[in-house]
Amino acid sequence: MTQPPPPPPPNQPPPPPPGYGYPQAAPNPYAQQPPYGYGYPTPPQAPTPNPNPKRKLNAQAVIIVSAVAAIALIIGSGVWYSSTKDGQSGDDKNNATGTGATSGATPDTKAPANTASKVLFQIPEPAIGADENSATVVGSWLTDSVYAKSGHAEIVGYDPEKGTKLWTVPLPGPVxxxxxxxxxSHQTAIVxxxxxxxxxKPSHGCSQVAAIDLDAGKQLWTRTVRSGDQVINLNNVTVSANTVAVGSTSGGAAFDITGKAxxxxxxxxTCYDAGYGGGEKLVAVRKCGSYGARQLDIQTIDPVSGKVLSEYAxxxxxxxxxxxxxNPLVVAADVNRSAGDGSGISDIFSIDNKTGQLRTKISVPGDKYAAECEGITRIEYCTKLAVGNDRIYLPTExxxxxxxxxxxxxxxxxxxxTGKQDGRRADAGDGWTISPLRMDGGNVIAYKRPPYDKGGQVVSIDAGTFAxxxxMENPATKAVREVEFSMQPEFAELIYADGRLYMSQVFAHKPSSTGGTRYLAIAYGTG
Structure with missing residues (x-):
């Protein structure tokens, strides 16, 4: 007779039950492997190198309106361009799993009198077609009036406390x-x-870029990008100031938020902008040369003209x-594929925005540190890290x-x-694991994955003492825990702001053969 499986050991999460997602088997959009196949274009051949590959550092070399290759890339976590009341660079607190930089201003987040949270709402996972195994649903945003989330071929706005549907922007194909x-003014962009x-035809290519007004719930415009007479597929998109920038192996493009090219x-x-980082500044990752002899240039550029302001080779x-x-400019790379764990990070490069000079290079071996970046096509997709106080905060393995x-x-x-570790540590606690989400003034907001019999926590780490x-501490009931375990930082989107935590999937799946409801997103709140 087949014996039943033993119960999970103490402090370890049990295998996810049917109907609540698959945290261990779910596709990881941040893994260091090309996301070709459903929802992603197969990239064309990289351009052939030439003897003089670098873009000149002057305005003449950047041809505006359908000339130069420069593109802003889909970013993992959102930083709004303007400063906010909490002293962060941008409104990073209101976007998914961020790496917001800060000058060390006073934190805005205060601990509530009662940290026990309740589930505000849950959004069921959207149905996908019979011919699809999974669908990308990447993208989540939070403003004062709306929580917006990508669904299957749509963007939907919800009341941020009640979860009632406020608006829907339908799309002809998947995000x-x-x-x-x-x-x-809370406008963003998608591909x-x-x-x-x-x-x-399981994929039609990711050829469309659109701007979305999150407060109004409207698609402002949609565009395609051409290289010569060929419409190209786009790998990533970002926003800096009022510029929407997109990137690909065929080069990059940019539009004003009004839709002007x-x-x-x-x-x-013969070189191309593979993608961009956005937020306070616009930074291009420009590639020259062939595989095995690649030259990457990190270029801070003007978001309107495309003029190169500084460059690091x-x-x-x-x-x-x-x-x-x-801002500050921080770049991650897997040098010589030495990370060894698929994280995409073996070294961190701290670069001076103004001069393009390297400030320091920090070795962060994959067997010691647990942050992740997906830099092959999505240049700005990093998770489980934060930057502030002229420091980078990383979780250990x-x-x-x-x-x-x-x-x-x-x-x-x-x-x-200096590149040096300062010796301070914020311990997760026995049976818990901790990951940075974003900065809050000078403090770090972090998520703590719980033991299998508890709910997760959100904590603030003091910049000076690391106390x-x-x-927030989430409910420990079985049904709620199962949803939370399916949306962990390494394969989901997390936003924490104003006493609320939003967790959401980046992939939707076929219905489970055993039935049950899987969820696209869950929201928790205190008070």
Whole structure:
């Protein structure tokens, strides 16, 4: 007779039950592998290198309105361009799983009198077609009046406290990529397919870029990008100031938030802007040369003219890089594929925005640190890290705790001027694991994954003492825990702001054969 499986050991999450998502088997959009296939274009061949690959550092070399290749890339976590009352750079607190930089201003977030949260609402996972195994639903945003989330071929706005549907922006095909940055007036951008997948044609290419007004719930415009007479597929999108920028292996393009073209790929260009980081500044990752002999240039550019303001040339042979933040400028790369864990990060590069000079290079081996970046096509998709106080905050890899079978980890900080670790640690606690979400003034907002029998927590880490203040603890009931475990930071989008936590999927799946409801998003609130 087949024996039933043993119960999970203490402090370890049990396998996810049917109907609540698949945290261990879910596709990881941040993994360091090309996301080709459904919802993503197969990239064309990279341009052939030439003897003089670099873009000149002057305005003449940047041809405006359908000339130069420069593109802003889909960013993992959103930083609004304007300053906010909490002293953050931009409104990073209102966008998904961010890496917001800060000058060390006074934190805005205060601990509530009662930190026990309740479920505000849950959004069921959308149905997908019979010919689809999964669908991308990347993209989530929060303003004062709306929580917006990508569904299957749509963007939907919800009341941020009640979860009632406020508006829907239908799309002809699935969302491929979404900027987490917005303009001051809460406008953002997405990339999507022009048609729904079918059995004969599972992907139509990610050729459409559109601007969305999150407060009004309207699509402002949609555009395509051409290289010569060819419409190209786009890998990423970002927003900086009032510029929407998109990138691909065919080059980059940019539009004003009104829809006016600013620049486009130049077919004769032998280098190309693979993608951008947005937010306070616009930074291009420009690639020259062929595989194995790649030259990457990190260029801070003017978001209106495309003029290169500063440039840092990375060592030859580094194939891919991710923009962690644009101000201060922090770049992550997997040098010589040495990370060894698919995280996309072996080294952190701290670069001076004004001069383009390297401030310091920080080694963060994949077997010691747990942040992740997906820099092959989505240049600005980094998770589980934060930048502020001229430091980068990273989680360590899990290690044994003090209890039997338990695991734990810590958050540590590296100085972006010296590259040195300052020795302070924020411990997750036995059976818990901790990941940075964003900055709050000078403090770090972090999410703590719980042992299998508890609900997750959100904490604030003091910039000076590293002492933790609990801001939220989620319900420990079985049904709620199961949803929360399916939406962890490494494969989901998290937004924490104003005493509320929003967790959402980036993939939707076929219905489970065992029935039950899977959820696209869940919202928690205190008070």
């Amino acid at each position: 491929c990529a979404a900027s987490r940055h917005t303009t001051d 999507y397919e022009p048609a729904m997948p079918t059995k004969d 600013l620049w486009a790929p130049k077919p004769t260009d 990375m060592a030859k042979g580094i194939e891919d890089a991710s923009i962690v933040t644009t 899990n290690h044994d705790g003090t209890g039997e079978y338990s695991k734990t980890n810590e958050i540590v900080a590296f100085d972006l001027a 933790q203040t609990k801001l």
